[in-house]
Amino acid sequence: PPMYSAVHHNGKRLYELARQGIDIERKERTVKIYSLELTKVEKDRSGVYITLRVLCSPGTYIRTLCDDIGRDLGTGAYVSKLQRTRSGCFTIDNSSALEELCRDTKTLSRYVLPLDCVLQDYQYINLKTQADIDAIGAGNFVLLDSDEVWEEKPVVVTAYDEIIALAKLAGKNKRTGLQPVKVFKR
Numbered sequence: 168p169p170m171y172s173a174v175h176h177n178g179k180r181l182y183e184l185a186r187q188g189i190d191i192e193r194k195e196r197t198v199k200i201y202s203l204e205l206t207k208v209e210k211d212r213s214g215v216y217i218t219l220r221v222l223c224s225p226g227t228y229i230r231t232l233c234d235d236i237g238r239d240l241g242t243g244a245y246v247s248k249l250q251r252t253r254s255g256c257f258t259i260d261n262s263s264a265l266e267e268l269c270r271d272t273k274t275l276s277r278y279v280l281p282l283d284c285v286l287q288d289y290q291y292i293n294l295k296t297q298a299d300i301d302a303i304g305a306g307n308f309v310l311l312d313s314d315e316v317w318e319e320k321p322v323v324v325t326a327y328d329e330i331i332a333l334a335k336l337a338g339k340n341k342r343t344g345l346q347p348v349k350v351f352k353r
Contacts, residue, residue, distance in 0.1 A: 168193050169230050199224040200232070216247070256284045282330055289323045292334075292345065300326045303347050308337065310344040321348070 168174045170185035174193070184191060200223050207218035221229060230246050237244025252259045263278050271278075292311070294300050299309045303324055324332040324345060334345040 168196065168228055169234075171230075172228065196226055198227040200227070256280070256287055283323075286323045286330070286333075289321055289333075291323045291325055294324060294326045294331075300331065303332050303334070303345065304350055306347050306350055308344050308346050 168181065170190055170193075171182045172180075174181045176184065176191055176193075181191075181193070200221065202220070202222040204220040205217060206220050207216075209216040219233075221227075221232065223229075223232075229249055233244045233246050250259075257280075261280065268275065268278060294303060294309070302309045303326075319336060322334045322336060322345060323330055324334050324347070331351055332345075332347045333349040334347045336343055337346040338344070
């Protein structure tokens with residue numbers, strides 16, 4: 168990560184240390200660049216300007232990527248403009264300007280995406296018995312009936328086609344179950 172980032176080091180953000188003139192060695196992070204597309208090249212008396220489209224994993228610092236590209240090309244490189252066009256299921260096409268939201272306060276709900284949009288990459292488990300639904304709703308552990316192997320990642324718990332909780336998979340008496348992390352009021 169660059170020094171001017173919000174990453175913490177000993178309880179302080181790196182940008183706070185950078186503003187004090189302190190430069191510390193940062194641990195490298197593994198990130199994935201799924202695609203890197205050169206979309207535009209412009210040249211004038213002051214230099215060459217390129218526009219890139221990058222599809223990358225979370226935790227990628229585009230400033231660092233550009234610095235690395237410049238170093239590999241044997242020249243300097245920096246970011247002069249950065250526009251995030253997507254983050255998870257959120258895209259620039261389904262976003263709205265703050266000014267637009269402020270003008271249209273009576274119908275704000277039309278700008279809100281459904282909860283399942285942000286949870287699309289989670290595992291879903293549908294509860295079928297009222298006893299299990301009530302237990303999860305009360306924040307209690309529920310044993311799973313199946314012997315299915317689940318990935319160790321958060322779970323969206325549903326009942327009657329409605330999201331009722333976020334849970335984590337947990338073991339109890341050598342059986343896998345759900346431990347609610349966040350319960351949604353119905």
